[in-house]
Amino acid sequence: MQPLRRSSRLTRHTNSAQPPTQVPETAVSSSRKNPRKSSQRRIRCTPPPEDSEPEVESLSEKNSSEEEEDMQEEILPKETRYENSRTAFQGLYQEKPDLLRPSKKPLSARFMTQEARERYVSLKPRKFIHQQCLSLSDKNLQDVKKIVADAGLLYTVCDSDSFQPSVVREFVANLGDAEPRGDGVAVYVRGSLVEFSPSLINTMYCIPHCEEDPSWMKEKLDKVCTFLSGNRIKRWEDMSSKYLTVTNQVLYKLVCSNWIPTMSYTAMNAERLRFVYMLHLRKGFNFGKFIYNQILRMAENTETEKKRRIILPTLIQQVILIQRTIPPDNSDEAESDFPKLVVKDKKAGLGSGADSKEPNLEEDIDHAISFLKGIRGRLRSKMSLRGGEYPLQGENEDTENEDTESG
Template structure:
């Protein structure tokens, strides 16, 4: 079965029966896009593949009991095992093509970016409760969209390492699927496939015309057809 294109998913969303509106927090929309918005109307040997569960069974119903959601520890451990297996079988994939200027930064430009980042605070990942009744409508929307694992089981993080990662991000080594980013002596995989496998996100084909989509239809998809206009999200 071929994964759905984004445009196909949007078309399906517009066919959903209308339900009463519900308020959502503002997503902080950017106004940088210049396109008019419609108002309210490096080849390398591939690393070992990670085993993935039957994605369809993960999102069969938003009424599933909470303990039907898969725990994070097994997928984190699987990701670590894949990284270790790749480092053993393909050690060259961990080595940057150019010599880093320090153990923390790949380039002089990366050090300058870090200086600009080190005093900035993070907007930390938010999560939703699976048991709080007043969030049941929100939970249903997120589960039906296949994104529930992005808002549960959030972990703590090391701010310094994250800032170093972001600083090195513009000096990536491009691979067939995503990029390799320099982090403290090694290259680490930063790719859509890795992110999707970690959060059990259903695959889809990239639509080359996704920028031409009607922004109102995008928000209708994200809001389970409860909001018809992007301006109502603010």
């Protein structure tokens, strides 16, 4: 089933709370040069699935360039989607202005409560984990692009926006006082409420609805590492970033910046590895819910995790911008730079010294026993140098048992 156009999907999203709102149709298709091709194509939010028609390896350069051009035409411009979104929300709020007003009187134009202001103060010195962007025209990244597009997540890495640090921090600070709405919440931002929900995130990035399959979170790590390393690594314990294939290393970078953010780009994390593996398999996955829960957890832990960076700032800014524009004020910091382009590492996949065997329970037990015996021997030698001043744990019990028996 092909994804719906951005404007029609947004209209369906807002229909749950109000009568149908007319959204202007985008004029993207009318700008095509070839009228015959335009009549045969349907604009899609994501590229067609892989199994729509088998590829022919002997395509000419002309045909290849035409396919790349078709792919570009199927990507709806961000500006067009934002304009359609704001039009739909504006119509909704004109019919139901109460949706913009919080149920309680806010503390100020920036904060819902005093607690929100205090949370903002604790968030102010924190830095951000900046998201990255995938170039759609870089031929060197077409393999990455295809995997991401087939998984339905292309817009999450090609939409490029700077963000306003003050606005993003205010959004996170006010999340603690958000009001329930639909499958998400309504957050106070600069004088009125904005919607924040899993369904809105999916709509924003043109992600089609699918039945969620949580089994990807339980994939065996040995199998995952074998696949992502190109069969070089057979065991999770042996996995390192240098063994990821070139393609999977780029995907892992995107996971660390855009999907499950962290500053440890080279540290191998079980959840992130499984996420990359899931992208290849294209299992059912609710991206909006996944991202929504991460941002809520970050907001809840504002006081306890004071050194943690703020995640997904570009996404948070985009959630606001597809609903309305945010006028700057004197308290705003300078906007961030646009997300940097992700690149392939020339050294990726060239790690040497891979000597990984299939897991074997008996061998693992023998190896663990030998390792523990070695530790015990080293500890005993250290204790003997100290004159037996600190006997090993368990030796006192043996001595006491012997004295009891002899007594």
